[in-house]
Amino acid sequence: MPIIYRKYEPPQTCTPAVVTTGEEKTPDRPDGPRDNAERDLTAIRRLISQDLSEPYGIYVYRYFIYQWPHLCFLALDDGIGTSLSMTADAATTAEDAAHADTQTQRDNLVGVVVCKLASHRGVKQRGYIAMLAVATAYRGRGIATKLVRLAIDRMIQDGADEIVLETEVDNESAIRLYERMGFIRSKRMHRYYMNASDAFRLVLPVKVESTIRYCVLANELDAGPRSVADLEIGSSSET
Template sequence: MTIVYRKYKPPQDLHLHLHLHLATQSEQSATGGQVPAPRESAETDLTAIRQLISSDLSEPYGIYVYRYFIYQWPHLCFLAFEQNKEVKSELVGAVVCKLATHRDVKLRGYIAMLAVATSHRGKGIATNLVTMAIEAMISGGADEIALETEVDNAAAMRLYENMGFIRSKRMNRYYMNANDAYRLILPINEPSTVRHHVLSEQATEAQNMDLYL
């Protein structure tokens, strides 16, 4: 078994897809009606991503959520495929992210979705995908990277905390299944409010320790 990683490959007419997506969203908001979605026949990656994530996450997402992230930040979507001689390559992992300004943080990266097929877990695929996403967001100038995960998702918490993410906030009944969530932050640069807070705490602890020496 060979796992091959690559970025999402947008359709050649991605700009048209994005324009239609935004126009559709605007028209739906104005009319409250259902407007035909952009054609998805050529979007094999998007279809596979949606199927994988929908089968894995407890929070259901509509097609517009996928288009929002993937059409606007295609360079921040990374995929893992299993390849062998007998079977055509199969999508077994995906991470979907964005990078945008956020309040008093100059640029915040955001890991919106991460999924690995059940049969391929425990093989480092999630770690590799998140690492590629983090590197891409840092290259794009991210000051911090954020995400949310369910408080009882021990595997996800272990993955992210081992990569340096910090528990920033607990949000009660955050998901549709009424589960609580942790917001996790990976501080990168000085504008990160979490980084400033953590460094301030560390400085205070160091000063307190000096009092006892």
């Protein structure tokens, strides 16, 4: 089944739910742009929460997604439209057809990556991959790699000096994915998660200065760049 990718569309760009003309108030269609954005957010939370070792509140999602919507990428299964009660084939107008197609995509969210890009302790622009999730039935198809690549490319385009993330030390599939893309282990954080699991901080140096910094530290240990997991670099937590 075909997978399509798009950026999250935030509420800030949506039209109001009620349009006022003179003294009359005409309600927007029930599934207007703002409703669509909120439904996207609900689907994102549902997908990510399946694999979390600790729960995130709604404000955590809004912090990342509303401030950096261009760094939130969605993977959607575009091949399951027939399960809807109203499909594009059954729609009577072009507007209804477009609405049915949008609803189909939203109901079939199968992957998401959520990131931010901001200054951090002397690093002018540090990218941060906060959340990555792919539905269990869709794993092994390169969706996670594609989502991360989209996010990395956009953060580099926006001037990222380096990109970081944390993952549980026993999440071998995630570690392999990120190391294939050039990330190195910069630190091991003990009992980092609420379930008492340790975490690795992984770093992808982008700019020359960041690359030199991590390579020099790795060479000082007389080890490859993937063997500096216990080295103290940066802060002990991300916010």
